Amino acid sequence: MHIYDVVIIGAGPVGLATANGLRDRGVENILVLDQTRAFRRVGQGVDILPNGLKALKCLSNQAYEEVIKTARTDTKPGNSSQSSPKWFFRDLQGKQIRSITLNFDEWVQNYSEGRISVAWFDLQTALRNLIPTEQVKANHRCIDVAFDADEKYVRVDCLSDSTTKNNPYAHWESERQNNRVQSQDISNNINQNIHQNTEPVEKKSFRAKLVIAADGINSTVRKVLYRDTNYQVFSRPEYSGYAAIICSEITNVPDEIQTEIREKFLHNAPIVTITQDKNLRESDCEQPARMILLSRKSGQFTYVVHIPVDLNKLQENYRIEVTLNELENSNFPETIKQLVRLSEPEKMQHRTYYIHRATLSDSLPFPNSANLHTDNNNSTNVQPPWYKDKVVLVGDAAHGMPPFAAQGVNQGLEDALIIAELVSKLAVSNKLNDENAIREAFEKYENIRRPVMEYVQKITMTGLNYSSNQQELEKYNQQIFARDFEQLVKNLNS
Numbered sequence: 001m002h003i004y005d006v007v008i009i010g011a012g013p014v015g016l017a018t019a020n021g022l023r024d025r026g027v028e029n030i031l032v033l034d035q036t037r038a039f040r041r042v043g044q045g046v047d048i049l050p051n052g053l054k055a056l057k058c059l060s061n062q063a064y065e066e067v068i069k070t071a072r073t074d075t076k077p078g079n080s081s082q083s084s085p086k087w088f089f090r091d092l093q094g095k096q097i098r099s100i101t102l103n104f105d106e107w108v109q110n111y112s113e114g115r116i117s118v119a120w121f122d123l124q125t126a127l128r129n130l131i132p133t134e135q136v137k138a139n140h141r142c143i144d145v146a147f148d149a150d151e152k153y154v155r156v157d158c159l160s161d162s163t164t165k166n167n168p169y170a171h172w173e174s175e176r177q178n179n180r181v182q183s184q185d186i187s188n189n190i191n192q193n194i195h196q197n198t199e200p201v202e203k204k205s206f207r208a209k210l211v212i213a214a215d216g217i218n219s220t221v222r223k224v225l226y227r228d229t230n231y232q233v234f235s236r237p238e239y240s241g242y243a244a245i246i247c248s249e250i251t252n253v254p255d256e257i258q259t260e261i262r263e264k265f266l267h268n269a270p271i272v273t274i275t276q277d278k279n280l281r282e283s284d285c286e287q288p289a290r291m292i293l294l295s296r297k298s299g300q301f302t303y304v305v306h307i308p309v310d311l312n313k314l315q316e317n318y319r320i321e322v323t324l325n326e327l328e329n330s331n332f333p334e335t336i337k338q339l340v341r342l343s344e345p346e347k348m349q350h351r352t353y354y355i356h357r358a359t360l361s362d363s364l365p366f367p368n369s370a371n372l373h374t375d376n377n378n379s380t381n382v383q384p385p386w387y388k389d390k391v392v393l394v395g396d397a398a399h400g401m402p403p404f405a406a407q408g409v410n411q412g413l414e415d416a417l418i419i420a421e422l423v424s425k426l427a428v429s430n431k432l433n434d435e436n437a438i439r440e441a442f443e444k445y446e447n448i449r450r451p452v453m454e455y456v457q458k459i460t461m462t463g464l465n466y467s468s469n470q471q472e473l474e475k476y477n478q479q480i481f482a483r484d485f486e487q488l489v490k491n492l493n494s
């Protein structure tokens with residue numbers, strides 16, 4: 001059987017960016033596997049910010065160029081600032097808290113790199129099209145990875161089947177799709193599927209000198225790595241305590257409510273975030289409710305409300321009630337609550353947000369969460385490493401988190417850069433069979449990336465980027481956006 005230098009599990013943005021980075025550095029004996037039955041238009045829009053774009057450019061200039069081409073038109077470079085929208089944040093009285101320019105060139109002036117909005121699928125396609133088709137395989141669901149110490153390779157077992165599995169943690173399936181299949185856990189049901197499924201299930205294995213797992217927040221590889229260890233409790237994503245309640249296309253809004261919303265909050269903009277201007281401190285245990293309100297067509301409104309909520313309360317029939325309750329707790333004005341009362345249940349969905357904590361310290365505020373890692377069992381207070389033997393976790397599989405700071409993809413691209421640099425160095429120096437050298441490289445990757453993730457998750461969980469605390473915001477922007485990635489790579493290689 002062929003032995004690959006690297007098998008990447010997961011053809012999401014992070015897996016594919018890593019594959020591009022490796023190929024650009026001469027590591028071409030690679031394979032990318034994805035569970036999706038076919039690559040298709042799924043997923044949300046994501047924002048790629050200066051740090052993500054800088055990491056991508058260092059990874060592969062060609063990948064950077066292709067991704068920029070897929071950006072939403074009004075966020076592309078060279079677009080005049082007049083035709084680029086601004087994203088306004090307003091307090092509950094409609095007073096502006098802050099605004100974010102969506103103009104690429106203005107971001108370049110401030111942080112020497114721009115910012116784009118792109119659909120998840122377009123990002124995936126741009127990165128996938130740069131890799132030979134035979135090196136990216138759909139319909140290969142990884143179910144196990146096993147290190148064979150004698151043979152010195154990692155075996156990757158996959159299923160190619162035609163069943164659809166529900167992934168309660170993923171953002172790329174709509175609720176309607178999710179409801180088609182009852183909640184099941186992939187790994188627990190594999191055997192059942194092999195024996196009970198009437199459709200053909202083909203099991204395939206691959207061999208690799210090293211495996212990079214980019215299989216998202218509900219990572220199967222993560223479960224395999226932590227199985228039967230002290231880290232078992234970290235296998236699954238932890239509920240962050242926050243959920244989004246979404247209602248699209250509300251059209252039956254009385255004129256006086258429309259006028260008030262437009263005059264007080266939208267001010268002719270197509271999108272606004274409405275939130276309490278809270279001077280957030282690290283110790284604050286929960287972020288208040290926030291509403292992202294969109295009105296792209298006259299008389300039509302869509303909202304996304306982020307609320308701290310107990311998972312048990314989040315049932316389909318109570319979504320309006322739960323939202324109203326949280327808006328009430330956060331002192332939202334009557335007009336906004338009236339809009340929510342007009343929500344049609346069939347146009348509503350909710351999304352729960354999960355996290356793999358990068359730190360076990362108590363500095364992350366988690367409302368309503370089960371506080372999984374701070375129980376009395378000492379074994380759970382040990383930080384779970386992001387690697388084992390010749391397998392390493394990257395992207396959401398290592399440190400997935402809620403999207404409040406829009407950093408998930410961006411941090412994953414930073415992982416991709418560091419891991420591609422380190423792994424290609426191993427390949428060039430013929431050390432892909434050297435277990436000590438691999439462990440050192442993985443350790444280095446984690447030592448560089450974990451402190452950044454601790455900081456970014458802290459910002460995400462305290463909601464700093466929704467406040468008007470200019471001083472803290474500027475500190476954050478400098479620390480995350482203004483970094484010089486070319487220098488970082490030079491330091492890595494010195």
Ligand SMILES: Cc1cc2nc3c(=O)[nH]c(=O)nc-3n(C[C@H](O)[C@H](O)[C@H](O)COP(=O)(O)OP(=O)(O)OC[C@H]3O[C@@H](n4cnc5c(N)ncnc54)[C@H](O)[C@@H]3O)c2cc1C
Binds near residue numbers: 012036143215220409
């Ligand atoms: C509403 C929302 C908005 C967001 N907005 C932003 C934003 O503005 N900016 C930002 O940076 N981030 C944002 N994010 C987060 C971002 O989408 C994720 O952080 C990012 O997609 C993670 O990339 P990934 O490649 O690690 O994982 P994923 O994108 O989850 O990709 C994982 C891939 O692995 C495959 N896979 C899973 N299991 C297996 C298996 N067992 N075998 C084989 N393949 C498998 C999946 O099919 C998928 O293709 C947002 C997230 C949400 C929910």
